[in-house]
Amino acid sequence: MSRSIAVVTAGLREPSSTRLLADRLGEAAVRALEERGETAELKVVDVRLLAGAMNNALLTGVEAPELSEALRAVTSADAVIAVTPIFSGSYNGLFKTFVDLLGEEALAGTPVLLGATAGTPRHSLAIDHALRPLFAYLRALVVPTGVFAATDDFGQVAAKASDGTAPLSDRVERAAGELADLVLSRGRKTVRDEMADFTPFDELLGG
Amino acid sequence: MQFGVFSVSDITTDPTTGRTPTEHERIQAIVAIAKKAEEVGLDVFALGEHHNPPFFSSSPTTTLAYIAAQTERIILSTATTLITTNDPVKIAEDFAMLQHLAGGRVDLMMGRGNTGPVYPWFGQDIRQGVPLAIENYALLRRLWREEVVDWEGRFRTPLQSFTSTPRPLDGVPPFVWHGSIRTPQIAEQAAFYGDGFFHNNIFWNIEHTAAMVKLYRERFEHHGHGRADQAIVGLGGQVYLHKDSQQAVREFRPYFDVAPVYGHGPSLEEFTELTPLTVGSPQQVIDRYASMREHVGDYQRQLFLIDHAGLPLGTVLDQLEILGSEVVPVLRKEMAIGRPAHVPGAPTHASLVAAAGGARDATVYAEGDEVTGASPEVEGVAS
Numbered sequence: 001m002s003r004s005i006a007v008v009t010a011g012l013r014e015p016s017s018t019r020l021l022a023d024r025l026g027e028a029a030v031r032a033l034e035e036r037g038e039t040a041e042l043k044v045v046d047v048r049l050l051a052g053a054m055n056n057a058l059l060t061g062v063e064a065p066e067l068s069e070a071l072r073a074v075t076s077a078d079a080v081i082a083v084t085p086i087f088s089g090s091y092n093g094l095f096k097t098f099v100d101l102l103g104e105e106a107l108a109g110t111p112v113l114l115g116a117t118a119g120t121p122r123h124s125l126a127i128d129h130a131l132r133p134l135f136a137y138l139r140a141l142v143v144p145t146g147v148f149a150a151t152d153d154f155g156q157v158a159a160k161a162s163d164g165t166a167p168l169s170d171r172v173e174r175a176a177g178e179l180a181d182l183v184l185s186r187g188r189k190t191v192r193d194e195m196a197d198f199t200p201f202d203e204l205l206g207g
Numbered sequence: 208m209q210f211g212v213f214s215v216s217d218i219t220t221d222p223t224t225g226r227t228p229t230e231h232e233r234i235q236a237i238v239a240i241a242k243k244a245e246e247v248g249l250d251v252f253a254l255g256e257h258h259n260p261p262f263f264s265s266s267p268t269t270t271l272a273y274i275a276a277q278t279e280r281i282i283l284s285t286a287t288t289l290i291t292t293n294d295p296v297k298i299a300e301d302f303a304m305l306q307h308l309a310g311g312r313v314d315l316m317m318g319r320g321n322t323g324p325v326y327p328w329f330g331q332d333i334r335q336g337v338p339l340a341i342e343n344y345a346l347l348r349r350l351w352r353e354e355v356v357d358w359e360g361r362f363r364t365p366l367q368s369f370t371s372t373p374r375p376l377d378g379v380p381p382f383v384w385h386g387s388i389r390t391p392q393i394a395e396q397a398a399f400y401g402d403g404f405f406h407n408n409i410f411w412n413i414e415h416t417a418a419m420v421k422l423y424r425e426r427f428e429h430h431g432h433g434r435a436d437q438a439i440v441g442l443g444g445q446v447y448l449h450k451d452s453q454q455a456v457r458e459f460r461p462y463f464d465v466a467p468v469y470g471h472g473p474s475l476e477e478f479t480e481l482t483p484l485t486v487g488s489p490q491q492v493i494d495r496y497a498s499m500r501e502h503v504g505d506y507q508r509q510l511f512l513i514d515h516a517g518l519p520l521g522t523v524l525d526q527l528e529i530l531g532s533e534v535v536p537v538l539r540k541e542m543a544i545g546r547p548a549h550v551p552g553a554p555t556h557a558s559l560v561a562a563a564g565g566a567r568d569a570t571v572y573a574e575g576d577e578v579t580g581a582s583p584e585v586e587g588v589a590s
Contacts, residue, residue, distance in 0.1 A: 060469060061411075196391070198390075
């Protein structure tokens, strides 16, 4: 009964520190599930590679197969790890575009772990003031620990930083553990069959 | 198998000249296009309905009646008739009238309309789109099939002792298609009544189209109208033709690149890969559309959109010429190969009359009215 975890990463560069954080969170989540006796499979959606397809879908409604596949990977996953760079105090445009294309019901009841990156720790509350409201709107189940990584965090290995905060690796482990607990407390995600979304006419007119 | 064209009646600037046709020019052009469609041997001309610029076609039955008077053979249809914002009583009257004038060369395609502001202009709410489509259509069917209708519903005033006139020609209502792009409930509606289902796939990949058609076919069989492969299916599509495929691309690209419906999104190449848009030689168009039935099964009606994106009338007429002389005759043959005998063609007035056991005069005769004579009286009440 392996669980599926979709990792959405919206970094713009290659290599990307956002992707780096996303990978760490993904691997930690798999480990956390394994420690709890469950296997998990990661599917990474690098939103940057879908930029053109997403614009086309928004402008004309035409969905390229690679975009459909990415959307399906996220909407059908048992859990989602969503990581974005912080731009102008919030998630970047690519990240929001992808979320918009997911549809309003797609993540309802789905366990979600949020992560963000930025140049300096001054953006560290962006997860709480920008990402959490977005996922609250989608009725996702967001784990309490959001993982924010500034550039400095990638160089910090000490047990505690001088300001007393836990190092990135600790926060990654804690968040992954919270996600694993939440995933295991939920049944496997059942994906709504769009083609079954109708009321049979005999019922409709009879009742 | 029927082949035809449909127009959404947009008035769009020709990007190669900067010229925008007037409403009058476009309205005259649509008549010329319909007549040309008949002349080159197509089976169907369908016209959209819109109530906002840049579209002109607010009154399709007026236009279709005028075209009917100048044609002999072509079936006149709609793409689509708004079952949500039109009063079903008026649809029943208008299309029965058109049937009489056109000698039965009429069917229609129901659609909901996806422009939010149009609904309140007609006293409705787009959030009730599907319930409106269901209730209004159920009433429309009764108005065509029952002489005297007593009715009460959610969305319009009740009817007591109402007779829709004129009665359908030969006592047989026009065939109805239900157009929907992604609403399974409408596929179910079409299947329930044994009506046609038209998937206007011009912005969709074939996998989605195939899934919608499959649902309709399964439900058609479920509701007892025949086998799934006997359901009545129509598809949209759009083409631009030239004997030299590179020239076709060169000519169409400036229209594609700035057309409001395509513009500034995908490239022409991306769009032709993902959707049924085919820009190229007659053979390329034949190959593309002959393969559609591999995805949706043997189907009954193929309509092409050819007068959009600001293409001038002369170009559209040339396109029709190629479509009628080089594409459709070959497609007719290809689509007939291996088509099982039990798969029906699209219903026509003649086939529906035959199925009903022959034509009958359905006139409802009544005494005069308050203008020409006596008023209708309620029995047993002295006036």
